Amino acid sequence: MKPRITIKEIAKQADVSIGTVDRVLHDRGRVSPETKERVLRIAKEGNYSSNVYARNLKLNKTYHLAVILPEKNSYWVKHRQGVEKAVAEYDFLQVDMHAYSLAVESQTEIEGIIQEVVAAKPDGIVLAPIFLNENSPAVERLKKSQIPVILVDSKIPLPNCLSYIGQDAFQSGRMSGGLLHEGYSENYDLYVITFQMADLYNKTIAARIEGLENYFEEVNNSPQVIKINMEQEAMGYSELIERMLTRKKPVRVFVPNSRSYFLATEMNEVKQELKLRMVGYDLIEENKMYLEDGTINYLIHQQPKQQGFKAIQALHQHLLLNMEVEQQQFLPLDIITKENLMYCEH
Amino acid sequence: MKPRITIKEIAKQADVSIGTVDRVLHDRGRVSPETKERVLRIAKEGNYSSNVYARNLKLNKTYHLAVILPEKNSYWVKHRQGVEKAVAEYDFLQVDMHAYSLAVESQTEIEGIIQEVVAAKPDGIVLAPIFLNENSPAVERLKKSQIPVILVDSKIPLPNCLSYIGQDAFQSGRMSGGLLHEGYSENYDLYVITFQMADLYNKTIAARIEGLENYFEEVNNSPQVIKINMEQEAMGYSELIERMLTRKKPVRVFVPNSRSYFLATEMNEVKQELKLRMVGYDLIEENKMYLEDGTINYLIHQQPKQQGFKAIQALHQHLLLNMEVEQQQFLPLDIITKENLMYCEH
DNA sequence: CAAAATAATGTTAACGTACACGCACTAACA
DNA sequence: TGTTAGTGCGTGTACGTTAACATTATTTTG
Numbered sequence: 001m002k003p004r005i006t007i008k009e010i011a012k013q014a015d016v017s018i019g020t021v022d023r024v025l026h027d028r029g030r031v032s033p034e035t036k037e038r039v040l041r042i043a044k045e046g047n048y049s050s051n052v053y054a055r056n057l058k059l060n061k062t063y064h065l066a067v068i069l070p071e072k073n074s075y076w077v078k079h080r081q082g083v084e085k086a087v088a089e090y091d092f093l094q095v096d097m098h099a100y101s102l103a104v105e106s107q108t109e110i111e112g113i114i115q116e117v118v119a120a121k122p123d124g125i126v127l128a129p130i131f132l133n134e135n136s137p138a139v140e141r142l143k144k145s146q147i148p149v150i151l152v153d154s155k156i157p158l159p160n161c162l163s164y165i166g167q168d169a170f171q172s173g174r175m176s177g178g179l180l181h182e183g184y185s186e187n188y189d190l191y192v193i194t195f196q197m198a199d200l201y202n203k204t205i206a207a208r209i210e211g212l213e214n215y216f217e218e219v220n221n222s223p224q225v226i227k228i229n230m231e232q233e234a235m236g237y238s239e240l241i242e243r244m245l246t247r248k249k250p251v252r253v254f255v256p257n258s259r260s261y262f263l264a265t266e267m268n269e270v271k272q273e274l275k276l277r278m279v280g281y282d283l284i285e286e287n288k289m290y291l292e293d294g295t296i297n298y299l300i301h302q303q304p305k306q307q308g309f310k311a312i313q314a315l316h317q318h319l320l321l322n323m324e325v326e327q328q329q330f331l332p333l334d335i336i337t338k339e340n341l342m343y344c345e346h
Numbered sequence: 347m348k349p350r351i352t353i354k355e356i357a358k359q360a361d362v363s364i365g366t367v368d369r370v371l372h373d374r375g376r377v378s379p380e381t382k383e384r385v386l387r388i389a390k391e392g393n394y395s396s397n398v399y400a401r402n403l404k405l406n407k408t409y410h411l412a413v414i415l416p417e418k419n420s421y422w423v424k425h426r427q428g429v430e431k432a433v434a435e436y437d438f439l440q441v442d443m444h445a446y447s448l449a450v451e452s453q454t455e456i457e458g459i460i461q462e463v464v465a466a467k468p469d470g471i472v473l474a475p476i477f478l479n480e481n482s483p484a485v486e487r488l489k490k491s492q493i494p495v496i497l498v499d500s501k502i503p504l505p506n507c508l509s510y511i512g513q514d515a516f517q518s519g520r521m522s523g524g525l526l527h528e529g530y531s532e533n534y535d536l537y538v539i540t541f542q543m544a545d546l547y548n549k550t551i552a553a554r555i556e557g558l559e560n561y562f563e564e565v566n567n568s569p570q571v572i573k574i575n576m577e578q579e580a581m582g583y584s585e586l587i588e589r590m591l592t593r594k595k596p597v598r599v600f601v602p603n604s605r606s607y608f609l610a611t612e613m614n615e616v617k618q619e620l621k622l623r624m625v626g627y628d629l630i631e632e633n634k635m636y637l638e639d640g641t642i643n644y645l646i647h648q649q650p651k652q653q654g655f656k657a658i659q660a661l662h663q664h665l666l667l668n669m670e671v672e673q674q675q676f677l678p679l680d681i682i683t684k685e686n687l688m689y690c691e692h
Numbered sequence: 693c694a695a696a697a698t699a700a701t702g703t704t705a706a707c708g709t710a711c712a713c714g715c716a717c718t719a720a721c722a
Numbered sequence: 723t724g725t726t727a728g729t730g731c732g733t734g735t736a737c738g739t740t741a742a743c744a745t746t747a748t749t750t751t752g
Contacts (some may be wrong), residue, residue, distance in 0.1 A: 006738060017702045022740065032700060052439070053403035054738030057707050089669070093398065106557070172691055178685035299405055333689045335681060339524035343679045352708060363732045368710065376730060400708035403737050 005046025005139035013046075014039045017089045025050075034192045041167045052321055063319050066122040068113055069152075070102045070130065070244020074284040075258060075304055079152065079314075082308025083126065090316050092227070098122065107131050111138035118145045118148035124315040126308075128155045130202075148318055150311040153302070163314045165329045167308050169204045172300050173256070175333050176279045179298050180217060188214075188250035188275075190223040193240075195230045195259055208256040208281075223252070237266040241274070250275035258282035260299070260314040271295050283336060283344070292339055301344060349371070351392025359392075360385045371396075398667055408440040409665050411658070412468040414459055415498075416448045416476065420630040421604055421650055425498065428654025429472065436662050443658075444468065453477050457484035460579060464491045468663040471495045472654075475502045476548075494664055496657040499648070500550045508555045509660045511653050511675045515550045518646050518679050519557020519602070525644050525681070526598045527565060534596035534621075536562075536569040539586075541605055554602040554627075569598070584613040596621035604628035606645070610636035617641050629682060629690070631647045637684055647680035 007025070011018040016035060022136065023031050024039040025048075031039075054189055067083055070076045080099070087097050098111050098120070109158060110131050117125060118141050125142075132139065134156050142149065148162040155164050180190060192209055199205050209227075216222045245249050251274040255263060262278025267276060279298045282288055290296040310329055317323040336344055353371070363380060369377050370385040377385075413429055416422045426445070433443050444466070446459045456477050463471060464487050471488075473495055478485065478660045480502050488495065494508040501510050526536060538555055545551050554572075560601075562568045574581065590597050597620040601609060606626025612621060614636060625644045628631055636642040656675055663669040682690055 007740095019703070020701055023701090026740085030700060030743095035700080051403070051643055051738050052400075053399040054707090055399075055740080057397070057399035057403055057737090058739045058741090060707055085720090175686050175689055176742085182683075182685055220747085221751070332680075334678075335683070335686050336526075337681070339528055340521050340679055340681050343521055351729085354708070364709090365711085365732055365734095372710080374711090376728090377728080378730065381730080394706050400737090401740090402711080403707090403708045406737055443710095522708085 002047045004051075006046045006051070006306060007048075010039060010042050010046060010048065011067065013042050019130050020205070023342035032164050039233060050322065055322070056093075056320060062096050063118070063124065063315075064122040064250060065095055065097045065118045065124045065126065065315055066120065067097055067126040068100045068102070068110070068117060069126075069128050069312075072101070075282050075302075076128070078304035079308035082310070084308075084314075085305075086309045086312035088241070090243075090312070091165050093320055095312075095316070102131070105131055107133055107136070111136055114138040115214075121145070122147060123319055124162075126311040126315070127151055128153045128156075129132035130154055142150040143211070147316070152307045153304075154202075154309050156203075162318055163325045163327055163329055165310045165314065165334060166331065167300075167302050168330045169207035170214070171330075172333050173213075174215040175335075176208070176254055176300065177212045177215025177219075179279050179335070180254060180277060181216070181223075184221055186250065187221070188223050189244070189247055189312065190225045191244070191251065191253045192210075192225060192227045192255070193230065193255050193263060194228070196261060197229065197231050199257065200229060200232070202257075205256045207253075212254055212256075222344060225282065239261070241270060244274055244293060245270075250277070252276075253278040255280040258284055258287065260296050261286035261290055264295040268293060268295040281299075283341075286339060291336065291341055294338065296339065299336045301336045303331045303334060306331055348393045350397075351389065352397070354393075356385060356388050356392060356394065359388045361542060365585045382628050389618045396668065401668070402439075402666060408442050409470065409661075410442045410466070410468040411441055411472065411661055412446060412463045412466065413443060414446045414448070414456070414463060414656075415472075416451070421628050421648075422474070423678025424650035425474070425654035428651035428656070429658055430654075431651075432655045432658035432662075433465050436556065436658070439666055440664065441658075441662070448477070451477055453479055453482065457482055460484040460488060466490060467491075469665055470494060470508075472661070473497055474499045474656040475504075478498055478502065496660050498653045498657050499650075502549075508664055509671045509673055509675055510679065511656045511660065513555035513646075513648050513679060514676045516557040516560070518627075518677075519554035519559075519600075520561040521557075521679050521681075522554070522646065523558045523565075524598055525625050526600060526623060526640070527562070527569075530567055530620045532596065533567070534569050535590070535593055536571045537590070537597065537599045538571060538573045539599060539601050540574070540603070541608060543575065543577045546575060546578070546602065548603075550599050551602045555600075558600055558602075566623070583609070587612065587616060590620055591616075593606075596623070598622075599624040601625065601626040602650040604630055604633065606639070607632035607636055610641040613640060614641040629687075632685060637682065637687055640684065647682050649677045649680060652677055 007018050007021050011021045016039065020031055020035060021039055024036050025043065069079050072080065086094060089238060100117060102110055102113065103132065116140055125147055129151055143159055146160055149158060149160055151158065151161050151164045153166045177263065194200065194205065216225065258281050260278060278296045281295050281300050281302065283299060283301050287296060287299055291299055314325045318325050353364055353367050357367045362385065366377055366381060367385050370382050371389065415425050418426065433441060446463060448456055448459065461484055462553065471493055475497055476499065483584050489505055492506055495504060495506055495509050497510045499512045540546065540551065562571065599609060605628050606624060613620065624642045627646050627648065629645055629647050633642060633645055637645055660671045664671050
């Protein structure tokens, strides 16, 4: 731990007043180039960084944070819990949170909310950028606002994004490949099932599927991969199951989002017959049920609560502590099975 | 976020000086009972808590932390990494860490070190209390010192323990039961293997085994549980394997500490024959190897790096931020299999 | 060349807390 | 009567930073 020089000491060494030093350090101008250089040199040599305590004491500012998340369901409610836990912990540090929630899964709504949030000029934003078109005017406004944004769950390109907090979607796909292929003994069919048309354009889903495919590129007995989008192919569940059965091979299913219970509902009766193994995402109630009854074998847990907590923590570190924040904070790929389901309260 | 009253404001409302308020709040005496009561009332009503920034600015203190961990091996080195990461992150907050390491697994050494540490009067201690007798004079000294201690990995009774950070050993044993019993189809033998005599008195190991047993109390087709301590029974590995084979039942093994690789080394040749399934602890290199080759099926990851990180974080919250810290911080029970081994960098 | 404009720098008062110090007063005791 | 100890208070200063304000030097302009 190197000692740190103070403004006062810099001023003394540079033979100027602390006001001048302050102007240099904050780049407020009105300083001659020579003085500026001298001050900067001494600051650097002295390992200067501003004293967090003095700074915040003086500023005595309440930080306004905006949190934009989808309407509560058992996945997103966890994000909120994490956020609230963090805010409660950092309570004494004068943060003031305003939560916005997306009731409808529509692009219009999220754009409206972003506009509102930007207008309110918070000091930081936590945003789950789902249903959000990268090139929409709202995103433009976000960029222009310069407000630091923490993206959770999904990623979009954003210059003022301070940090992305979530899983590495590609790696989670690769890992799913491993889970599905494990214990290979006979040829099987691998189904990748999506439901809505929108899923086809979702980057996170795409990355998960790419990861899966990447895994099988490196594997010897690669199975046949059958991708089906239910809406696109206008296929019913009974039809799907029929099709699976006629091929007479064990069925392994990858559902790259949280809707694996859609399938599980239909398949739990015939899972023996299908020789089913299924991997899905997220510990929502419906999925948990089918994990317990064995229709779903693995769920990949995205640790939503942790995501929410870390989002606020990142803003705290950036705004209050003036710290560098890691651009990407990948959370561990957490495999949940019937066996450890009851022990994961993270 | 409730607004918080300041000392100055309390002074004004109570019609006394700041100094008096200060004496009341710090219980320095020299205040009449009536004044004291009045000040306390107003402070409480005003939701007073000291301003972290002003406090630390004024105190301008370097905090000395002592970290006592066993000598580096691939498990404990992770603790150190976590500790160092946290110290680096909180660097600007003037913490100064002194690391002590236990070269030998002896009670004498750890007691000597504790004595040394207590004499140095650090502001906080991180301690892995293994090889440490609860009633030893060193522990007494620790108690008397009143220095806040963070216990990691294992727990001992200690009044000045600020927080325990580690796994819930009992629950991890229960979960192991689930992992071993999963997919029950035929009767099997369940071996609980320990190695040294010392293991018989280790509380963490005991709790894990109790958890396992607790699981099987609730299960229908409970297997025969065979507990073996290799040192106590003076048994060789070939002898053990011989014994397992003659019983002609599938073998499932629970190793309640990180030494599962001891067994794996001997058994990886005959694992088919034994119909072996094994659950162990900790991602040390030797274990990872046998996880990959299939001799060990599951490893329970204790997230040592996270433990180290959280330990420092807890001290930071207590010492610098004046926060309440949770007495027990249980880390999630993380199951590592061949499939997700490569993705767990936590 | 003086006045006005601008550039460069200095001064100072907070922010909320901790703590050393000092003042006024009382009571006890020599 | 003076000395001393103790009690109940108030005052002052410092911590490092920020930013408004004041002052001085330098250049520009009519």
